[in-house]
Structures are given as C-alpha cells and as structure tokens.
Amino acid sequence: MRVSAVVALAAGLFASGSGVSASEQPPAAQPAATRLNEPGTGPQLHISSDEAVRLALENNLGIEAARLSPEIQAFAVAQTRAAYAPNLFSTASRSSRSRPPTEFLSGGEGIRVNTSEGFSSSAGVQQNLLWGGGRYSVSLDGGRTTTNNPFDQVNPNITSNFTFNFTQPLLRNFTIDPTRQALLVGQKQQEIVDVQLEQQITQTARSVRLTYLTLVAAISQLEVAQESLALSQQLLRNNELRLEAGVMAPIDIVEAQAEVASREEGVIVAETRIRTLEDELRTLIMRPDQPDYWTARIIPSEQPQLTPQAVDVEAAVANALNNRTDLLQARKRLEQTDINMRGARNQRLPDINALVNYGLVGVAGTQREFDYDAGILPPPIRTETQRSFSGALRDIFGNEFRTWSVQLQVNYPIGTSIADAALAQSRIQRQQGVTELQQLELNVARQVRDAARQVDTSLRRVEATERSRSLMQQRFEAEEKRMSVGLSTTFQLFQAQRDLSNARLAELNAIIAYNQALLNLETVQRAPMGGS
Known part of the structure; x- marks a missing residue:
C-alpha cells in the first residue's frame, strides 16, 4: 500500500504542470531491485514470523545442542543411581x-x-540400599x-x-550419605538443565522475531530509498528539459544531480543492510547443510500491524518473579546448596x-x-x-x-572434622546465594518495568510519527503546487519529498519498535533477553 501511495504521489507531482508530462513514469525496475529479485541468485523463501520461529525450533544448531544437555544429565544421574543396583x-x-x-x-x-x-x-x-544407607x-x-x-x-x-x-x-549416613547427596544434587541439576533448554528456546524465538521485524523494516527502507531515487531521477530529466528550453538555471541541474547521487547511496546502504539481516536470519532458522543455504532469499510474507495492548505492570512483574528461567535456576541452585548442607550436617554425627x-x-x-x-x-x-x-x-x-x-x-573424630568445614562453607554459600537471588529479583523487576515503559513509549511514538507523516504529506502537496506556479525551487521540493519519505519510514519504524517492545515484554517475563 505504501508503494502504490508513493507512486500515485509521484504521478500527481509531475502531472501538475511543472513541466513534467503526466504520461511520464518513474523507471519500473532499478538495478538494486533487479539484484534483490534476480532469478538464479537462489530460491525465494516466503515465510511469516511464526513460520520462521517453527523453522528455528527444527533447525537451529544452538537449540539442537541444548536439547542434548538433558540427555547428558540424565545419564549422569543414571551413573550415580547405578551405585544402588544389585x-x-x-x-x-x-x-x-x-x-x-x-x-x-x-x-x-x-x-x-x-x-x-x-x-x-x-x-x-x-x-x-537407597533407603537407610x-x-x-x-x-x-x-x-x-x-x-x-x-x-x-x-x-x-x-x-x-x-x-x-x-x-x-x-x-x-542414615538419612543421607555422599552417594544419595550426589544423586539428589544431580536430580536438581537435571531440573536446571531442563530450564536452561526452555531459556534457550525462548531467547532464540525472540532473536528470530526481532531479526524478522528488522528485516521487514530494512526492506521497507529500501523501497522508500528506491522511490526517492526514482523521483529524483525523474526531476533531473525534467530539469534538463527545462534547461534546454532556457527556463531553468544550470545550478538547479547540479542540485538535482547531487540529489540523485545521494539517493543512490541510500539504495546501496539499504541493500547491504538487507543482505546482512538475511544472513542473520538464515543462521537462526536454516541448517548449514541445506541446499542453497547462502543463496536462498528470505522474503517476509507479513507486515507488522499496530495492535495496541493494555499492560498490567504489577501482574507482569509478579509473573516474571514466579516463572523467569534465571530465577528458577537460582532457586534450584539454592536447593542444591541446601542438599549439600544437609549432607555436611549429617556427616558431623557419630559414625x-x-x-x-x-x-x-x-x-x-x-x-x-x-x-x-x-x-x-x-x-x-x-x-x-x-x-x-x-x-x-x-x-x-x-x-x-x-x-x-x-x-x-x-x-567419632576428635576436633574439627572435614564435615565441620564443609558445613560452614555450605552455610556461607547459601547466604551468598540468597543475596544473589534477591539482587536478581530486583533486576528482573526493573527489567520488566522498563520493558513495560518501552511499550508505552513506543505506542506514543507511533501516534507522534503518524501525525508527523500526515503533516509532511500536506507540506509536500503544497510544495508541489507552489512549484507548479513557480513559487518554489527544486531544492525546496527535494526537501519536502525527503521529509515525507523520512516521516513515512519513521512511522513504520515506530510500529516495528512497538511490536519489538511487546515482544521484549513477553520475553522478559520468561527469560533473560540476552542478545538483541
């Protein structure tokens, strides 16, 4: 819809009597666009955000490696339990x-x-014997x-x-002994490994969705850059005709040529950004042994939508404190410390x-x-x-x-035994773990509140950029009319066009930022956000 609006706007501008024929159209295909969709560069993979996440769950090497950790820990527990086999x-x-x-x-x-x-x-x-030792x-x-x-x-x-x-x-050794202690600690470690797998999946899914949204923004930015380049090239041709007719100064031609060069640079930068984001996304959702791994083109099949959502900050904080994976791991490590304390306390008893x-x-x-x-x-x-x-x-x-x-x-040992030292060490470790857990809970609450604040900020940004884009549209149309009656210059028209393109792109980026903020708020309640 944005592409068709810009094309219609460009047609209206050059058909308004400023020396541009209404039958003249911007070039239908630019070299950058041809490279983006050029047959033979690889198959095109049209996917939605949900499909990208599904592919990541199936193909991501990080998730595949993390899925092996529970199996490894299960065998470690089995090795300890084997001590009780006949x-x-x-x-x-x-x-x-x-x-x-x-x-x-x-x-x-x-x-x-x-x-x-x-x-x-x-x-x-x-x-x-497991029971009674x-x-x-x-x-x-x-x-x-x-x-x-x-x-x-x-x-x-x-x-x-x-x-x-x-x-x-x-x-x-009646209620607990070193073997049973190791077994209980290993079982808790099994639970920790399961939580770590859940955390890996959550963080990978977030990375996929963020990269997908960023790729959508980069493609839209390329479209705007191509539209701006087409308009600047059309103006350059029209101004050259005016120069030949003697109704335009040569300096206006120089300004138009400089604008074309600047817009070409914008297209090149946007194309490079798309290639980079495609590589980031392919490493998340594809396997390296897949055919056309480096040549496949990833084309998002959906655009971000603006769907405002109410945010209950206190409920989000409570949910994060109860369910976040790093907090769950810290609590389970405290339980491991409690098991070690229990074992050390038992070893202090008479044998x-x-x-x-x-x-x-x-x-x-x-x-x-x-x-x-x-x-x-x-x-x-x-x-x-x-x-x-x-x-x-x-x-x-x-x-x-x-x-x-x-x-x-x-x-019974005389004097301080190994168990006494181990118990004292475990008590200090537990105190340290409790303090670290409290600090982590504060950090989680702060991160959730900040994520909720970003949701509100991003929504207000969308409203502000929408108003700005509407005003820039009106200004551009007014400048186009002034140009048609000779009351404006080519430079002023370029400025108006550039401001409209930037406003349109800013509105899209604000919508994407709002969706990213919602994604971050959802993720921060379940796991640390990790990388971008």
Whole structure:
C-alpha cells in the first residue's frame, strides 16, 4: 500500500504542470531491485514470523545442542543411581600346598612332605540400599580339599558355606550419605538443565522475531530509498528539459544531480543492510547443510500491524518473579546448596553402625574312622563313610550348623572434622546465594518495568510519527503546487519529498519498535533477553 501511495504521489507531482508530462513514469525496475529479485541468485523463501520461529525450533544448531544437555544429565544421574543396583559376584580358585611335617601326627611312615590340593568357588549378591544407607551381602560357596596326611578324618573334605552380612548406619549416613547427596544434587541439576533448554528456546524465538521485524523494516527502507531515487531521477530529466528550453538555471541541474547521487547511496546502504539481516536470519532458522543455504532469499510474507495492548505492570512483574528461567535456576541452585548442607550436617554425627553376620556350614566327603586300639601309627582305617556335596547343602538349608554375631561400631573424630568445614562453607554459600537471588529479583523487576515503559513509549511514538507523516504529506502537496506556479525551487521540493519519505519510514519504524517492545515484554517475563 505504501508503494502504490508513493507512486500515485509521484504521478500527481509531475502531472501538475511543472513541466513534467503526466504520461511520464518513474523507471519500473532499478538495478538494486533487479539484484534483490534476480532469478538464479537462489530460491525465494516466503515465510511469516511464526513460520520462521517453527523453522528455528527444527533447525537451529544452538537449540539442537541444548536439547542434548538433558540427555547428558540424565545419564549422569543414571551413573550415580547405578551405585544402588544389585551386584552379582563369583570367584573360582584352585590351590596346591606342600610343606614338611611339623607335628608328630602330621606325617606317617615314608611321608616326608605334606601336600594338599583344593578347588573352591563362590557366588553371591551384594547391594547398597537407597533407603537407610544400609548394605548387604549374601554368598554361597563350596570347596573340595585332598591331602596325603593319613591322620585327616575327612579326606577328601567337601565343604559348603552360606554367609549373610548386613551393615546399617544408625546416625551418620542414615538419612543421607555422599552417594544419595550426589544423586539428589544431580536430580536438581537435571531440573536446571531442563530450564536452561526452555531459556534457550525462548531467547532464540525472540532473536528470530526481532531479526524478522528488522528485516521487514530494512526492506521497507529500501523501497522508500528506491522511490526517492526514482523521483529524483525523474526531476533531473525534467530539469534538463527545462534547461534546454532556457527556463531553468544550470545550478538547479547540479542540485538535482547531487540529489540523485545521494539517493543512490541510500539504495546501496539499504541493500547491504538487507543482505546482512538475511544472513542473520538464515543462521537462526536454516541448517548449514541445506541446499542453497547462502543463496536462498528470505522474503517476509507479513507486515507488522499496530495492535495496541493494555499492560498490567504489577501482574507482569509478579509473573516474571514466579516463572523467569534465571530465577528458577537460582532457586534450584539454592536447593542444591541446601542438599549439600544437609549432607555436611549429617556427616558431623557419630559414625555408629550395626553389623549383623549370619553363617551356615555343611560338610561332606569321605569320613574315616580309625582303629586307635591297634597300637600302630598311623592307625588302620576301621570304616569309611561317603557323603556327597548334596549332603553339605542339606546341612545348610536345614540350618544345622550356624554361626551368628551382632556388632556395634562407633567412630567419632576428635576436633574439627572435614564435615565441620564443609558445613560452614555450605552455610556461607547459601547466604551468598540468597543475596544473589534477591539482587536478581530486583533486576528482573526493573527489567520488566522498563520493558513495560518501552511499550508505552513506543505506542506514543507511533501516534507522534503518524501525525508527523500526515503533516509532511500536506507540506509536500503544497510544495508541489507552489512549484507548479513557480513559487518554489527544486531544492525546496527535494526537501519536502525527503521529509515525507523520512516521516513515512519513521512511522513504520515506530510500529516495528512497538511490536519489538511487546515482544521484549513477553520475553522478559520468561527469560533473560540476552542478545538483541
């Protein structure tokens, strides 16, 4: 609509009798416009602001990297939690031993070396318990030993043992221990990482919308610069005709030529600005591996609209204090400090542990009964009884031969311990965190109030620039009429045209600034605004 209005205005100016024919039109295509839409420079991507945000959520590398952080932290938490997974263990060993007889009954006739060979294996499960900080171990083993000692009553000797051990902290490490402390801190860090991802998405969406609005403003500025260049070129041609007819001084031609050069510079600057903003936007919404990444032209498909909105400053401040991502992160870090304080306070307690041990044993093998009345050494074997390994297991599961014990262990450091220093450090860190949180809350409230103030200021700017543009329009039309009757100069007409173009662009920039202010007010309630 602005382009058609300017074209109509230009046509009216040069058809008013100032030596310009009504049939003469500004050039339809300028070199800059041709370069902007030149086929072969890349495909044109016509997108709205919402579509640009959607593309950024899909393609932005910063968001893609931030999405990996929750997964990384989830695996870190899983590593800590793995300390409470049951752990199966097993061992197997074979042994052989030889030594000279050291006792009267350890050898026999012709035996100069006592030898024994054995094989044993065991299996079990052990686990640290999340609740209460206890730990247990259950194992079952079996073994077979043979010896050349003629006095051993069981040879080969087959044994099996069942062992249960349980350790329960009663004070220190009962409600929290270093592993549970690390797990709780890691879970809070998981929440912080999730908030950081939300913050990254919010800030990226704001950057996309701001860049989109700035690109719209740059394109509009280029259109105004091209229109001004077309009008100045038309005036130059008309003045050249007047000079040839002898009705215009040569100095007026120089003024017109200077104005054309100035307007050409404006077009060049506007084109460069558009290229720069397109590159900024493409890095936000496109992937580098996409075809035509650097050559695709990004064309906004919508213009900013003026939709005044009422702003409740107190409600906006309260919303920001409750929901802003940096405040949420600061509060969760305070919760991490509280967890560390809780852990350090627990470590200052006496280390009192209750230990319960319970064991069962079963015996099998070849049991020999000696005839000690024979009067010879070694005594002859009177009977042999065979018992298989299953017999040893029956002893165990029948709870026949058991051993148990209950212990109470007490440890307490004398003097200042590591836990005392850690607790003092955590208290100071918490005090520091509370102070920093209060400062951050003040900054957030100030930023929200400033953002709300900018919304009000931008709306008043729109009203002021709208009045200015209307007055500049009237002035331009009056100057055009004065020019037609010879009461104005080319310079004065240029001034009027330039002032109208600037007023029209200022109105558009004010509308864009109002939309940017609304966007900033929305963002500042959810996350720090970060970059522009």
